[in-house]
Amino acid sequence: MKTLAALATSLVALTQVAFAQGVSDNKVKIGVITDLSGVYTDIAGNGSVVAAELAAEDFGGKVKGVPIEIIKADHQNKADIASSVVQKWFDTEQVDAIADMVTSSVGLALQQVAVRSKKVALNTGAGTSGMTNASCSPYGVSWVYDTYSLATVNAKATLQSGGDTWFFITADYAFGHDLENDVRKVLEANGGKVVGSVRHPFPTQDMSSYLLQAQASGAKVIALANAGQDTITAIKQAKEFGILDDSKVKVVALLAFEPDIRAIGLSDAAGILMSSGFIWNRTPETTAWSDRFHAKTGKRPTSVQAGTYSAVLHYLKAVEATGTDNADKVMEAMRATPVKDMFADGGTVRADGRMLHEMYLVQVKKPEESRDSWDLFKVVGSVPGEQAFRPVAESQCPLLKK
The missing domain is CATH 3.40.50.2300 (Response regulator)
Structure with missing residues (x-):
């Protein structure tokens, strides 16, 4: 029996070594x-x-x-x-x-x-x-x-609510370019119109000139095709210029996160629509x-x-x-x-x-709707993954053609 037990132990050890040798x-x-x-x-x-x-x-x-x-x-x-x-x-x-x-x-x-x-x-x-x-x-x-899913989820919802003319404030690098281009395609396919766009260096500490151009364009939607501190700066300065308080204009943050909204504050960011793949609560x-x-x-x-x-x-x-x-x-x-x-x-x-x-369409809560300093978003819609991301038929990836 001892011999059998020893053999079994050895076999287990050899199996573990075999697995380890694969790493x-x-x-x-x-x-x-x-x-x-x-x-x-x-x-x-x-x-x-x-x-x-x-x-x-x-x-x-x-x-x-x-x-x-x-x-x-x-x-x-x-x-x-x-x-x-x-x-x-x-x-x-x-x-x-x-x-x-x-x-x-x-x-x-x-x-x-x-x-x-x-x-x-x-x-x-x-x-x-x-x-x-x-x-x-x-x-x-x-x-x-990715930029395709952000465009699909957010742009369609904004169009459906009446935001049919857009002006882009876009970060001048790959992410910003792709995000603007993907949103443009959604707009063109669904009856929207782009009335102007401007690109800013990444990162940028002053968005005032870009916001004033957007405001002067008469667009119903000012779309921020940027992220992080650039988005925070743009929304804060939009509040300073009264753009956020203009009922005729919507400021859309195409990509924003919890730290961004906390930095801006619910009183200024309330009502902004965004899309996200994860909501913590x-x-x-x-x-x-x-x-x-x-x-x-x-x-x-x-x-x-x-x-x-x-x-x-x-x-x-x-x-x-x-x-x-x-x-x-x-x-x-x-x-x-x-x-x-x-x-x-x-x-x-x-x-x-x-x-x-699944991707989620979320709206920034009003201060009175929030339970604590991290309770920032409410989910107002969702899109299945097969619809949110680029379909195979539109892809240029050769790996999908095999």
């Missing part, structure tokens, strides 16, 4: 490459690092018997810096996957770095729809939102996870941070299922397995890397 360097190492010091630090930043750590924590710090390590770096919103850091991670620091990548120019550059190195790129912050369109990758996934499950996040950060998570948790968790599940960190096998498993967690229930990863999930 390079006997460790699963994930690098969170994000904005730790700039305009997007509140919507991503250290919050995304904490979210990734929570995903690792839910695996007990190990997957298939080997440790999970989360590291971080500040890309400073510069594609060259981000590429240099991540290439070093892949070449000399045995990083298996990267996550976050907030800022579209950074995301586009890093997805190509990951292709060359055959590593997994979990995009949870870069918003350009090009990541899963013309610049799609067999090793890249885009998890939270929408369900008991989202609230419970957000309570864990809050306990570590003192803040409620943005959709980028919640999406980082979900993407890293799904990646770790794929490593567990395949017994390896080989990028091809892991990506195959990620595409084959439905996403089921507090972020998405029944989400699917398409061949172009687009994770399809």
Whole structure:
């Protein structure tokens, strides 16, 4: 009996070793490459690092018997810096996957770095729809939102409420360009009209001249095709110029997050329509996870941070299922397995890397509707993933043509 018991123990040990041998360097190492010091630090930043750590924590710090390590770096919103850091991670620091990548120019550059190195790129912050369109990758996934879904959800709702003439104030880089272009297509297809647009440097501390141009255009909708501090500045200055109090004009924040609205204040931001892939207190499950996040950060998570948790968790599940960190096998498993967690229930990863999930149309609450300083949004509509994101028939991604 002792011999049989010893044999059984040896077989278990050999099985564990076999699994460990499928993981390079006997460790699963994930690098969170994000904005730790700039305009997007509140919507991503250290919050995304904490979210990734929570995903690792839910695996007990190990997957298939080997440790999970989360590291971080500040890309400073510069594609060259981000590429240099991540290439070093892949070449000399045995990083298996990267996550976050907030800022579209950074995301586009890093997805190509990951292709060359055959590593997994979990995009949870870069918003350009090009990541899963013309610049799609067999090793890249885009998890939270993109410019196509922001256009589909928000622009259609604004059109339906009478906002049929638009003026764009657009951040002059990939995200802003793609967001404006995607919204333009929705407007043209649904009877809307663009009466003007202006582009501003990224980032910008003074939006006054752009807002005055928008106001002078006579447009019913002033659309902010920017994010982070640029959106905050634009809305605050729109309030100063009386634009927010003009019943004939709607200011639409095409992408905004909880920290943005807190910085602006509900009294100024109330009623603004936005779209989001995640609302922290929408369900008991989202609230419970957000309570864990809050306990570590003192803040409620943005959709980028919640999406980082979900993407890293799904990646770790794929490593567990395949017994390896080989990028091809892991990506195959990620595409084959439905996403089921507090972020998405029944989400699917398409061949172009687009994770399809429900998107929500939300409205900023009035001060009297809010229960606490983080209770900012009410969900006023939702769009299924198959309708919110770019359909296969419109895609330029060659991976969808196979």
